Each structure stands twice: as structure tokens, then as C-alpha cells.
Amino acid sequence: MNLEEVLNYRRSVRAYDKEKPMDPERVKHCLELATLAPNSSNMQLWEFYHITEPKLLAEVSRACLDQKAASTASQIVVFVVRRDLYKKHARFVLDFERENIRRNSPKERQDKRIKDRELYYGKLMPFVYARFFGVLGLFRKLLANTISIFRPMMLEVSENDVRVVAHKSCALAAQTFMIAMANEGYDTCPLEGLDSRRLKKALKLPHGAEINMAIPCGIRDGNKGIWGERCRLPFEDVYRRV
Numbered sequence: 161m162n163l164e165e166v167l168n169y170r171r172s173v174r175a176y177d178k179e180k181p182m183d184p185e186r187v188k189h190c191l192e193l194a195t196l197a198p199n200s201s202n203m204q205l206w207e208f209y210h211i212t213e214p215k216l217l218a219e220v221s222r223a224c225l226d227q228k229a230a231s232t233a234s235q236i237v238v239f240v241v242r243r244d245l246y247k248k249h250a251r252f253v254l255d256f257e258r259e260n261i262r263r264n265s266p267k268e269r270q271d272k273r274i275k276d277r278e279l280y281y282g283k284l285m286p287f288v289y290a291r292f293f294g295v296l297g298l299f300r301k302l303l304a305n306t307i308s309i310f311r312p313m314m315l316e317v318s319e320n321d322v323r324v325v326a327h328k329s330c331a332l333a334a335q336t337f338m339i340a341m342a343n344e345g346y347d348t349c350p351l352e353g354l355d356s357r358r359l360k361k362a363l364k365l366p367h368g369a370e371i372n373m374a375i376p377c378g379i380r381d382g383n384k385g386i387w388g389e390r391c392r393l394p395f396e397d398v399y400r401r402v
């Protein structure tokens with residue numbers, strides 16, 4: 161399949177053929193491809209829980225309200241947002257970027273580029289991701305709005321805004337995963353209809369982790385798990401050439 165065919169093939173499949181097994185290593189490979197998704201500041205505040213063990217699958221399916229996609233899936237991947245890991249990831253990216261610049265930037269530009277990266281990942285990211293009961297976000301929002309009176313400034317910096325930022329990036333990884341799966345002839349169905357508290361408990365996730373979505377995986381049984389033809393708004397209703 162070429163990319164257009166893969167995108168057309170991907171459907172939300174809500175019931176899977178139990179007779180058709182999926183290779184967990186291929187699914188894992190699709191998750192590796194998912195990490196290639198673009199993501200905000202390259203902070204990669206995501207984790208992927210690939211569930212294959214039958215007992216845990218049943219528990220996770222229950223937390224997914226036993227929707228048919230989950231109860232018939234032989235594997236489920238849960239996409240998790242880890243805003244709480246911002247310091248660790250910022251340090252990792254900064255260390256990588258220092259070496260990256262040394263390897264790939266012209267000698268005379270290296271010092272300035274490294275300094276910029278140190279400012280970005282050493283100071284700005286920890287400032288933007290820091291949380292304290294909404295208070296730090298409120299302070300950032302006031303500061304950003306004041307600066308924006310004088311020059312263009314990113315305004316979505318409250319703690320809730322940053323939460324959206326992290327979930328957006330995780331969802332891009334989830335979409336990349338689903339496309340990679342379709343390319344393998346494997347099917348998926350993204351789910352947000354779930355009990356996040358139960359799901360976090362089943363996966364033993366720490367308090368700071370948040371469920372982005374669960375994605376049951378399997379192989380379609382003809383058209384059985386597909387709810388009819390694909391419904392999309394007329395393209396002219398959503399496309400604005402400006």
C-alpha cells in the first residue's frame with residue numbers, strides 16, 4: 161500500500177478476528193515508529209504500555225468499559241502522558257543536542273548554539289513545565305500576556321495549556337502508531353471512553369501520569385468491526401484557502 165492507501169485502509173475497527181494472530185514484535189516496531197512523531201519542544205513526554213498478557217488485557221478491557229474493540233483485542237496499547245518527567249527529558253535532550261551541535265554545526269557557531277540550547281532546555285522548559293496547583297501557570301500567563309502587549313508571544317502557558325500541549329504531542333504519536341499498524345495490515349481503534357482511574361491502577365501508573373488514549377489492536381474480520389462507510393464532513397466545509 162502507498163501512503164494514501166494506508167490512510168484509506170485505517171478505520172476504527174471495533175471487533176477483531178480472534179483466529180488471526182498479530183506478531184507482538186511487529187506491534188512493538190510500530191511503537192518505535194510512533195516515536196518519530198513530531199512533538200512539542202521534542203520533550204517526548206509519552207510512554208506506551210503494550211499489553212499482551214491475558215489477565216491484564218481483561219483488566220484493561222474492563223477499564224475501557226468493555227467496549228467491543230477492547231474485549232476482542234489480543235493486544236492493547238495505552239498511550240500515557242508523563243508531564244512529570246519534564247526535568248529528566250529536558251536534560252536528556254540538552255545532552256544530546258550539545259553533542260549534536262558539536263558534530264554537525266560549523267565551529268564558529270557552536271558556542272552560541274549550545275548556549276541557546278542550554279537556555280531553552282536548561283531554563284525555559286523547566287519554567288514552562290513547572291506546576292504548583294495552577295499558581296505557576298497563572299504567573300506565566302500574566303507574564304506572557306504582558307509581554308504580548310509589546311511583541312508576539314506564545315500565550316498558552318497556563319498549567320492546563322501545557323497539559324494540552326503534552327496531550328497533543330502524545331496523540332500525534334498515537335496517530336503515527338495507527339498509521340504504522342495499518343501499513344502492517346493490523347487494525348486499531350482509539351478509545352477515550354474509559355475509566356482513567358481504573359486504567360492507571362491496572363497499569364500501576366504514578367500519580368503524575370495521565371491516560372491519553374487506549375488503542376485496542378487486532379485484525380479485522382471482513383467488515384464486521386467497521387461501522388459502515390466512512391463519514392466525513394464535505395471537504396469544502398472544512399477547507400479554507402486564505
Ligand SMILES: Cc1cc2nc3c(=O)[nH]c(=O)nc-3n(C[C@H](O)[C@H](O)[C@H](O)COP(=O)(O)O)c2cc1C
Pocket residue numbers: 170171172173174227349350351352353354373390
Ligand atoms: C481521541 C479519540 C477517542 C475515541 N474514542 C472512541 C471510543 O471511546 N469508542 C469508540 O468506539 N470510538 C472511539 N474513537 C473512534 C472514532 O469514533 C472514529 O475515529 C471516528 O468515528 C472516525 O472513524 P474512522 O476512525 O473509522 O475514520 C475515538 C477516536 C479518537 C481520535
